[in-house]
Amino acid sequence: MADNASSTFNIEPQPSTSPTGLDVARPATVILRLPAVKLRTGLSRATIYRKMQAREFPVAKRLSANCVGWVGAEIETWLTERVPAGGGR
Numbered sequence: 001m002a003d004n005a006s007s008t009f010n011i012e013p014q015p016s017t018s019p020t021g022l023d024v025a026r027p028a029t030v031i032l033r034l035p036a037v038k039l040r041t042g043l044s045r046a047t048i049y050r051k052m053q054a055r056e057f058p059v060a061k062r063l064s065a066n067c068v069g070w071v072g073a074e075i076e077t078w079l080t081e082r083v084p085a086g087g088g089r
Contacts (some may be wrong), residue, residue, distance in 0.1 A: 029072070029073070058071065
């Protein structure tokens with residue numbers, strides 16, 4: 001199986017200018033490819049796409065003509081919303 005590094009992209013922080021005129025670095029955005037999303041969520045490819053279509057899962061972003069990925073923070077938020085605080089049922 002491919003290394004997990006090939007399933008994610010790290011985008012370096014991009015400088016932006018705040019309203020005060022001071023340069024502020026934005027946090028890096030992590031893009032997860034399908035193998036990493038499957039591993040992280042435990043869901044199958046079919047379930048991920050079915051839930052996306054039903055608007056029950058974060059929508060993949062088009063990266064190129066034949067490539068999509070998910071924003072890592074959106075996947076983490078989706079997971080957090082489904083796991084009880086105490087780890088119980």
